[in-house]
Amino acid sequence: MPAQHTINSNRLQHRIQTLADIGRKGDGGVYRMALSPADLEARAWLGNEITTAGLELRTDPAANISACWKPELPTRVLSGSHLDSVPGAGHLDGALGVLAALECVERIKELDIPLKHGLEAIAFTDEEGRFGGMLGSQALAGQLYPGVILAARDLNGVTLTDAMAAAGFDAQQMPLAERDRKTLHAFVELHIEQGPVLDSMNCPIGLVQAITGLFKWEITLEGESNHAGTTPMNMRRDALQGVVDFASQLQRVLDEYGTCHSRATIGKLQVFPGAANVVPGKAVFTLEVRDTDAEVMKQLGDAFQRTLFAVARKHDLVKNFVILSELPPAPCSEWVVETVRQQAEALGLAYHAMPSGAAHDCQTISSVTHAGMIFVPSKGGKSHSPHEWTAFKDIEAGTNLLLNTLIKLAS
Numbered sequence: 249m250p251a252q253h254t255i256n257s258n259r260l261q262h263r264i265q266t267l268a269d270i271g272r273k274g275d276g277g278v279y280r281m282a283l284s285p286a287d288l289e290a291r292a293w294l295g296n297e298i299t300t301a302g303l304e305l306r307t308d309p310a311a312n313i314s315a316c317w318k319p320e321l322p323t324r325v326l327s328g329s330h331l332d333s334v335p336g337a338g339h340l341d342g343a344l345g346v347l348a349a350l351e352c353v354e355r356i357k358e359l360d361i362p363l364k365h366g367l368e369a370i371a372f373t374d375e376e377g378r379f380g381g382m383l384g385s386q387a388l389a390g391q392l393y394p395g396v397i398l399a400a401r402d403l404n405g406v407t408l409t410d411a412m413a414a415a416g417f418d419a420q421q422m423p424l425a426e427r428d429r430k431t432l433h434a435f436v437e438l439h440i441e442q443g444p445v446l447d448s449m450n451c452p453i454g455l456v457q458a459i460t461g462l463f464k465w466e467i468t469l470e471g472e473s474n475h476a477g478t479t480p481m482n483m484r485r486d487a488l489q490g491v492v493d494f495a496s497q498l499q500r501v502l503d504e505y506g507t508c509h510s511r512a513t514i515g516k517l518q519v520f521p522g523a524a525n526v527v528p529g530k531a532v533f534t535l536e537v538r539d540t541d542a543e544v545m546k547q548l549g550d551a552f553q554r555t556l557f558a559v560a561r562k563h564d565l566v567k568n569f570v571i572l573s574e575l576p577p578a579p580c581s582e583w584v585v586e587t588v589r590q591q592a593e594a595l596g597l598a599y600h601a602m603p604s605g606a607a608h609d610c611q612t613i614s615s616v617t618h619a620g621m622i623f624v625p626s627k628g629g630k631s632h633s634p635h636e637w638t639a640f641k642d643i644e645a646g647t648n649l650l651l652n653t654l655i656k657l658a659s
């Protein structure tokens with residue numbers, strides 16, 4: 249059996265530390281929101297690292313940044329993630345996947361490994377959603393449309409068009425980043441788990457089988473506001489009591505119609521008029537449901553609608569719901585998953601097969617090529633927080649796994 253290759257750990261560690269300081273504030277959090285000054289600084293830094301490494305620096309119309317090796321080959325294996333962060337983020341979400349991919353491509357160049365397919369380490373634009381999320385990967389996959397681009401703005405009202413222009417890009421050109429599918433051979437994203445499963449198992453590698461889909465509804469229940477003292481309990485149309493009844497049934501619905509991967513969350517609730525001495529006549533809340541299987545998600549959606557109907561009838565309320573968003577689940581490519589598994593075995597790394605409960609660029613890219621993900625553990629499951637942490641030995645193991653996987657996929 250051929251020997252397994254290894255990365256330059258010092259170089260990777262140094263780059264992770266350097267990037268971590270770009271956009272870091274006094275509270276320890278990273279504030280590198282897409283196309284912000286800190287993000288632009290990180291992009292410039294990455295571009296410099298790429299050219300210094302002797303790789304070809306490419307930037308596409310969606311402002312995705314790539315490091316290419318053997319770009320003259322007709323097909324390519326891609327690996328990467330995102331440089332942008334949520335406000336107050338940790339230093340690894342996205343950044344690790346970009347820097348690990350760069351390290352692997354640079355290492356393969358140094359080792360002069362013969363390839364059938366070119367390699368590309370890529371940093372996608374706005375994964376975290378300052379302007380909507382996954383914009384760079386959607387553009388590459390041909391899923392970003394001019395209407396969406398024109399309407400996109402951040403919470404402060406800054407338009408995507410203006411932010412792209414400030415970065416030297418024409419936002420209307422973003423859809424031109426779409427790739428010819430025939431040029432794409434495979435995609436692998438290394439990412440921190442952002443959950444507690446691997447850490448609790450003391451397992452260094454997550455072998456991602458599928459990325460969960462989700463639907464998000466905004467539900468309104470309407471009854472009647474009335475005097476809290478004079479309205480007898482049995483004569484009320486209390487909207488909050490309907491919410492409580494519905495919420496108490498989330499677990500039952502998951503038990504009956506879901507899988508061990510199903511999740512249901514009510515994360516936002518408002519009651520009206522919102523006074524201590526008034527029976528709440530109206531309640532508005534969100535329901536977010538996730539699973540890795542499209543059929544299961546449909547069953548869950550139907551079951552939650554029936555539950556809502558029953559609750560409204562029981563409490564004499566009027567129900568209404570609007571779909572805020574829907575994202576289908578994305579199974580990972582069996583070929584890529586099996587390649588990662590074989591390389592983990594060859595490297596003697598323990599692994600755990602699992603779904604990704606969070607959305608990633610890989611979800612979008614999986615619609616246009618064979619795609620898969622590798623997870624490394626998050627200490628205590630913490631992410632989107634300055635407490636986000638992964639031991640470097642786990643980062644090293646995951647990147648070595650990525651390196652050997654990319655070699656296998658591109659050979």
Ligand SMILES: [Zn+2]
Nearest residue numbers: 341342375439
């Ligand atoms: Zn991420």
